[in-house]
Amino acid sequence: MSENLEHSFVTQLKENQNIIHKICRLYTDCEDSHKDLFQEVTIQLWKAFPKFRGDSKFSTWAYRVALNTAITLYRKNKRSLSTVEYEGRQHFIKDVEYNYEEEEQIKLMYKAVYQLNDIEKALVFMYLEDKDYREIAETLGISEVNARVKMNRIKGKLKKILNP
């Protein structure tokens, strides 16, 4: 029974692991911490898995646990304090039509997002993931209206960081 559970968990996690990677990318700033956080999220997901009944999708459920782990449970290590160098790893080679100006802007945006605090990052993360405000509000435990207001403020803050 427990082996079955383990197997089912591992398969589903493997399929959905990009969710965790994406959160690690926002909340950590070097490869070691990325791995650290990934592992902690995996442990937390596994601990919560027996209560997962499958009435929501595995991915939806995993979002919440992963975000909670990153914001609440994870203890940042000293070595992950600088956010600048890691950013170098963030741009991707997948783009075929290379648009220099756009690429520059995206880079600056990533840099700006790194300067936000943990809660703001969570909102941006869910926004980037195309979550609606109802889900954002529910995940964080705030009201929908306030989630909207906060997101607008974050946009303003990002603008300020980009054009000081």
Next chain:
Amino acid sequence: MKELDLLKKDWQKNNDSFEQISEKEIYKMIHKQSSSIVKWILIISILEFSLGIILNIILSFTKVEEKNTEFIKGLGIYGYYQAFTIVLYAVIICFIIQFYLMYRTVATTDSTKLLMKNILKTRKTVQNYILFNLITLAAFFITITTFGLKSALLHKTLENGKHLVDISNTIYIISFLVIIAITAVVIGIIWLFYRLLYGILLRRLHANYKELKKIDL
């Protein structure tokens, strides 16, 4: 915001650009120990709960406890002392039960705000436990030393053959103040240590909780 939309496009395009973790690695991970804040709070709390109890058990095997009992009996407050001990243990057990129940409610599947609230509440229980311990310890210490002091001074005056009135109030007051000062310093140091310990552990969580609460104001 134009730049944010650009970022979103890039973000979603690069959805699968991560180095993939194999099933074997995931199996390995789920058998590792968590190093989360909650885990640390649990470990530290268990240590805190057990420290006083273990100390008491160790003391009961030594002569110190015997001497203490004799001393307290000599002061004529042994009955109070026994009642005090029973109440003390009852309260400690209440704290442990409360802590356990709260710890059980901590779930990563709750909303972020609720999760943080539950963690902070769990910690608060332990903090109250420590505070309770320190206060009772201080009260106990002050009572015993005051009684001890009184009887010591009494003996001394009797030995000298002088009358009790000869001890001025000033001596009483100064001795009493010294006792209180020493107690305050010791308790203060222990308290500071706890603040530091939990401060380091929970600084980030506190900041994030404040931030979340601010959004809903």
